[in-house]
Amino acid sequence: MRTPLPRILSTLCAACLPLLANPISAAERPKPGPDDVAVLIATDHTRPGDYSEASNGAEGRERDYIDPAADYLADALRAHGLTVKIARVEEQLPVARIANKTDFDSAYAAYDELLRSAVRAGSTIVALHFDADRLPPEASLADAEYIGGAQIIVDDRSLSPGTKTLTKQLLVQDKILQTLARQGARLRPDYTDKLRMQKNQTLYIAGNSSGGAFLLELAPQQQAREQFGNPQQVARALSPALDQLAEAIARFRSAQP
Numbered sequence: 347m348r349t350p351l352p353r354i355l356s357t358l359c360a361a362c363l364p365l366l367a368n369p370i371s372a373a374e375r376p377k378p379g380p381d382d383v384a385v386l387i388a389t390d391h392t393r394p395g396d397y398s399e400a401s402n403g404a405e406g407r408e409r410d411y412i413d414p415a416a417d418y419l420a421d422a423l424r425a426h427g428l429t430v431k432i433a434r435v436e437e438q439l440p441v442a443r444i445a446n447k448t449d450f451d452s453a454y455a456a457y458d459e460l461l462r463s464a465v466r467a468g469s470t471i472v473a474l475h476f477d478a479d480r481l482p483p484e485a486s487l488a489d490a491e492y493i494g495g496a497q498i499i500v501d502d503r504s505l506s507p508g509t510k511t512l513t514k515q516l517l518v519q520d521k522i523l524q525t526l527a528r529q530g531a532r533l534r535p536d537y538t539d540k541l542r543m544q545k546n547q548t549l550y551i552a553g554n555s556s557g558g559a560f561l562l563e564l565a566p567q568q569q570a571r572e573q574f575g576n577p578q579q580v581a582r583a584l585s586p587a588l589d590q591l592a593e594a595i596a597r598f599r600s601a602q603p
């Protein structure tokens with residue numbers, strides 16, 4: 347995945363692809379495991395309705411907004427020939443939902459293990475989030491102690507060279523945050539052109555990956571809803587930035603030694 351070949355293949359017409367197909371049938375081919383994933387999209391939070399320890403994020407339903415954006419980004423990355431997996435904490439359990447603390451603890455333990463396997467594979471790890479709009483929630487923007495917004499976050503306990511290079515590229519060269527702002531997302535004040543450092547469990551593990559890792563707050567969740575509508579409409583509104591992000595990650599990975 348570090349050669350430009352997958353990107354070349356992705357530009358070929360669909361009719362040409364059978365000529366390049368592996369002669370082994372799909373059923374005989376080994377299923378891609380975490381070791382084969384170029385990009386892992388981490389969704390981090392629990393779903394609304396699952397047992398939660400303040401893990402359900404903004405307004406208790408951040409996953410409602412993250413999931414359509416993660417699906418969109420995954421498709422955009424695949425269009426560049428990259429293999430992608432979306433990590434969802436509830437899918438780490440054999441049961442349908444996280445019902446209690448035992449489920450919760452084992453789901454997050456398995457989730458962290460999935461992140462570690464992605465680090466071992468040199469995957470690029472993207473944690474997608476929506477930020478709190480403001481804190482306290484009832485404050486005006488002028489009075490708020492915290493004004494949320496689109497931002498790129500890393501954890502300075504885990505900064506691989508890949509993480510440093512990729513996040514600098516996204517911030518300075520590609521200007522992903524400015525694309526989000528053009529689409530209408532408010533940027534986090536004071537972090538419109540620099541990384542935010544924050545202790546975060548996903549980044550603590552993922553930031554060591556040679557493929558780079560970062561957390562992207564796509565927008566303040568409430569502001570995005572008021573401006574764009576439901577979670578699907580939000581993902582659609584932010585899709586130019588997600589397309590740009592996918593292209594930027596593909597370019598970064600193909601430039602890796």
Ligand SMILES: [Zn+2]
Pocket residue numbers: 391403404408474475476477
């Ligand atoms: Zn979040």
